[in-house]
Amino acid sequence: MVVRVLNLNQMLHLTAGRVGGLFSRRAVVGLTNSGARMSSHHEVSDQVDMSQPMYWDRLDTPLPDRAWIDVLDSKDKSLKQKEKGPWTALSKEEKIALYRLKFNHTYPEMKKPSHEWKTVIGGMFIFFGITGLVVFWQGHYVYPPQPHTFGEEWQAKQIQRMLDMRVNPIEGFSAKWDYKNKQWK
């Protein structure tokens, strides 16, 4: 078996070449994606070109850097031409169409509540449940037996000894025991 020992220089060149190849591939993907990105629909998996103005729906930014739909077909273009004239000439549908060309969601659509909270709470309870199972299993299989000092008999003897010693007789333990009648106060 022949093992080719590379010196440091050669190793650096190899890794750089591989990395360079990686970069050039990503750059090509980025360029083609920026061309494709100019269309109206954007998949999350696309590589977004962050050097171009972006569109976003935000309540505090009513007018984003870019219109929603950039690539206009002939119908849209003629509508845009009509927009240059008096707006009183536009029908309601045309006005809505113009809005939808420029913006994705309306404000009510942006503020629409989602059902995400149900997933969150449900997930929380599932994890609590799993944790509970783990804790229960642990208590059964992992913990060693309890010390003998926890037993009923031992505890009774312990309490009696504490009372005999007059532990905390003024405010605490023995103060609550009625020595005359041999019961708790």
Next chain:
Amino acid sequence: MFRPVVRLSTSGVRSLTRTRQCYSAPLASRCYSHAKVETDEEFDARWVTYFSKPDIDAWELKKGMNTLIGYDLVPEPKILDSALRACRRLNDLASAIRILEAVKDKSGPHKDIYPYLIQELQPTLIELGISTPEDLGMDIL
């Protein structure tokens, strides 16, 4: 007129002209700024002038509106009138409708502000032919 009674936000970057007293000064000396506080009328006039620029471009409109909406206030009708006319000069109806939506959202829980604004802007809306989101059925989902 529509400024909230208690201004809790300091919005440091934006308050270029709105200097405020430091309420939480721990020392005996107060950090009152010596700069002149801009009055409401001056603020309004400044923004009306900004949007009244005859050759305003789309970027300036966007920047102005986004900045204005960033403030802790609902703009006066006269500022909105100026902005809507700027939209007209830019042939941008969609942005005009968006501006109306934005100020409705800015009013927050104060439901009486937006109808007042629309009432004040009615002449302009009719003149320019801008439909409100309510007219177009876009205020509901």
